[in-house]
Structure formats: C-alpha cells, structure tokens
Amino acid sequence: MAPILDIQNLYKSYGQTEILKDINVAIEPGDFLVLVGPSGCGKSTLLNCIAGLEPITGGKLDIAGKNMTDVSPKDRDIAMVFQSYALYPTMTVAKNITFGMKVRGIDQATQDKKLKEVAELLQISPLLHRKPGQLSGGQRQRVAMGRALVRDPALFLFDEPLSNLDAKLRVEMRTEIKKLHQTLNASIVYVTHDQIEAMTLATKIVVMKGGVIQQIGTPAEIYNTPANLFVADFMGSPAMNLIPARVQRDGHGHRIEITRMKGEPLILADSRPLDLPQDVIIGLRPEDIAEAGYRSGEDVQQAACMVDMVEPAGADTYVVSQLGGKSVTARLHAETSALAGRELELAFDLGKASYFAPKTGERLN
Structure with a gap:
C-alpha cells in the first residue's frame, strides 16, 4: 500500500x-x-x-x-x-x-x-x-x-x-x-x-x-x-534530566561519576555492555529517580542526595537536587517525607539511562 x-x-x-x-x-x-x-x-x-x-x-x-x-x-x-x-x-x-x-x-x-x-x-x-x-x-x-x-x-x-x-x-x-x-x-x-x-x-x-x-x-x-x-x-514534562558525568570502564560495565556542590562525587554503576567515551551527558527521566524503597532491580543504585526544593503536584511530588552542576528532578510519590535542606536516599534506575556526546549532542547508546 x-x-x-x-x-x-x-x-x-x-x-x-x-x-x-x-x-x-x-x-x-x-x-x-x-x-x-x-x-x-x-x-x-x-x-x-x-x-x-x-x-x-x-x-x-x-x-x-x-x-x-x-x-x-x-x-x-x-x-x-x-x-x-x-x-x-x-x-x-x-x-x-x-x-x-x-x-x-x-x-x-x-x-x-x-x-x-x-x-x-x-x-x-x-x-x-x-x-x-x-x-x-x-x-x-x-x-x-x-x-x-x-x-x-x-x-x-x-x-x-x-x-x-x-x-x-x-x-x-x-x-x-x-x-x-x-x-x-x-x-x-x-x-x-x-x-x-x-x-x-x-x-x-x-x-x-x-x-x-x-x-x-x-x-x-x-x-x-x-x-x-x-x-x-x-519532549517530556518535566524534561529529561541531562547531567554531565565522567565514565570509567569497570569490567563489562561502567563507573559513572557525577560531581556535587559539596562532598564526594556521586558514583553510580551501569552494568550494560556499552561503548562510552570518558565524558558524557547522562539522561534520566524524573520517574527513573525514585525514593529508596520504591524502586528495585539489578540496575537500580541508591545514593543520598541533598534536597534543594520540594514541589507537591497532586499525585506526584517533585524533588530537586543539584548534581553535576544541574538541577535534577525526581518524581516521587505524593506521601514522601522529603524536606528541603535535608538529605534523601534516592534510587537511580541506570537501566533506563540514555547517554549523549557533550559536543555533538548525539545519542551514544
């Protein structure tokens, strides 16, 4: 036809x-x-x-x-x-x-x-x-x-x-x-x-x-x-989080390092067999960053992050933290206990992560 x-x-x-x-x-x-x-x-x-x-x-x-x-x-x-x-x-x-x-x-x-x-x-x-x-x-x-x-x-x-x-x-x-x-x-x-x-x-x-x-x-x-x-x-509301990061090979996967305003860098691991350069932009949708305990799986990593802002939105609550020099939004459940100025244990689903080249902007995976 x-x-x-x-x-x-x-x-x-x-x-x-x-x-x-x-x-x-x-x-x-x-x-x-x-x-x-x-x-x-x-x-x-x-x-x-x-x-x-x-x-x-x-x-x-x-x-x-x-x-x-x-x-x-x-x-x-x-x-x-x-x-x-x-x-x-x-x-x-x-x-x-x-x-x-x-x-x-x-x-x-x-x-x-x-x-x-x-x-x-x-x-x-x-x-x-x-x-x-x-x-x-x-x-x-x-x-x-x-x-x-x-x-x-x-x-x-x-x-x-x-x-x-x-x-x-x-x-x-x-x-x-x-x-x-x-x-x-x-x-x-x-x-x-x-x-x-x-x-x-x-x-x-x-x-x-x-x-x-x-x-x-x-x-x-x-x-x-x-x-x-x-x-x-x-495309997406809120938009995908786009965070500068550095990558090191770790066996078949990668070690992802993201700077923070204070303290040690955030270290995450992506076990997928990807071909990534040293410098990347990692993309995570807000729904792929959850409160610890609400997301599980082999690709989910947990880390404590400082909360800058809490935005109730009815069925969801958006929590904003500073990672890699960017404001990063997590979509949490409405009953979250997150408070601005306090740390919150977040779960990052690296199996859903996208990677982009910082210079060209093109997708890498």
Whole structure:
C-alpha cells in the first residue's frame, strides 16, 4: 500500500534564507502524524507546503500516490482546520459546515446527509441554527472540524487547532480529536508546539528544530530513546534530566561519576555492555529517580542526595537536587517525607539511562 503522504528531499527557502532543509517523511493511511517543535522551527511552513499554500523550493510531495508538488490546494484532496477557526460570522453553524459543499455544486440531499452525520459525530446537532458569535471556543472548533469532515478527504491537516482554548478545554478537545481519529481511521497531519499534545495524539511524531527534522518515531520511541539532547530536553514534562558525568570502564560495565556542590562525587554503576567515551551527558527521566524503597532491580543504585526544593503536584511530588552542576528532578510519590535542606536516599534506575556526546549532542547508546 502506497503511503498516504510521501515527502522526499523537500526544501523551502525565502530568498537566500532556508526555512526547511531536506525534509523526508512518509505516513501510512490511518496514521496520526504530529509535527512538533519550538516556535520558528518550520512546522507550520511544512504544513502549508503539504497544503499547497506555500510553493516548495525543491523536492517532491505525493498525496495518496499522486505527485502534488505543483498542484493547486483545491485539487490536493485535503481538508484543513486552522488555529483561528475561520468561520463565517453571518452564517449559521449548518451553513458554515455545508458552504464548501455548496460551492463545489454538491446536491442538497448529499449536503443534508453529510451535515447530519458530522453533527452527530461531533455532538453539535443542537447548535446547527446558531451563529459563531453564540458559541464557545470549543464549540467553534468543533464546527471548524465539521467543515473539514464533510469533505471526506484523503488527508486532514490541523494547524495548532487548540492553541486558542483554555487549559481544561484543550484537554477535552484533545480527547475528542483522539476519539475522532479512532472512529474514522482518518489520515492526519497535526501541528503543535505542545509536546504533551504530541505525545497524547500521535501514532508518529516528527520533532523539528531550525527547519531540520531531529527525530521521527512513535511517542514511545521519542520519549524513551531520544536521538539527541534537543529531543531529550524538549519532549517530556518535566524534561529529561541531562547531567554531565565522567565514565570509567569497570569490567563489562561502567563507573559513572557525577560531581556535587559539596562532598564526594556521586558514583553510580551501569552494568550494560556499552561503548562510552570518558565524558558524557547522562539522561534520566524524573520517574527513573525514585525514593529508596520504591524502586528495585539489578540496575537500580541508591545514593543520598541533598534536597534543594520540594514541589507537591497532586499525585506526584517533585524533588530537586543539584548534581553535576544541574538541577535534577525526581518524581516521587505524593506521601514522601522529603524536606528541603535535608538529605534523601534516592534510587537511580541506570537501566533506563540514555547517554549523549557533550559536543555533538548525539545519542551514544
């Protein structure tokens, strides 16, 4: 089966300024691809290139097995949901949803059938007679999605559709979009700067920085085996702890030495047969540093650490210590007895550790 979207060696420049550099991405039918990265990384520009709203400078772009590199947006068999909703304020919800079908000359019976199906799917049937000014932000976004859904396109494109909503509504709409994808098995490309949104929604994530793809993978791959320091730091909340360390071979494993502000260095052991240089950045997720007694296993090491800060967060408590000149966060249970200014015995799961080259930032294991 041909990919529903296949981007090969795509470049985009404005004059002498390169915005996108050698982009290669392919997704299968039914995939939910999320483009994620900080502001200015090129993710929205890439989405506009897929839509045909921006001409590409070089490369090739196929949709549903057809070359769409130079094809007009209206002929690309796509539907787009914008951040701004882009609804007609003088039209009812029903007319906003069916307007595109009316322009394309689709008969009234088909329009009515599609409208009914989509309104029921999005749970907006009671709102069809209202105008956008009478709707909440979440309801407007549902209408914008409804307008896209009646198209039944090969590919849906979402450009930061939840960024105008408050935090609670974002979570609710995220769930709705996830359900929608599972119900329709639609092929979706979705742009966001919110890494939690990316991890929650995606079947495949593309992490971007400076117009360059840093890593492509499933949410689990991106989270557990980040390709470089940028991905490790960007994906995850709280972010992965990235701690400078020195390494010495110790039999088949390694002795990991991390400096502390006071006292002896923290010494940990990694028994895995890795090929590591003398200087590394060790990466540990906050959940891989637990309070002693709450984590066990052959790769778990215990050490007493001075607590700088305690941050209760409901079901979890975050404890911050200084290691290797960095603030290191541990995710502990809510009932922890940790106190700022006192030592706490922590358990480090070295079996989950990632290692990065300090100069290049590339993953070493």
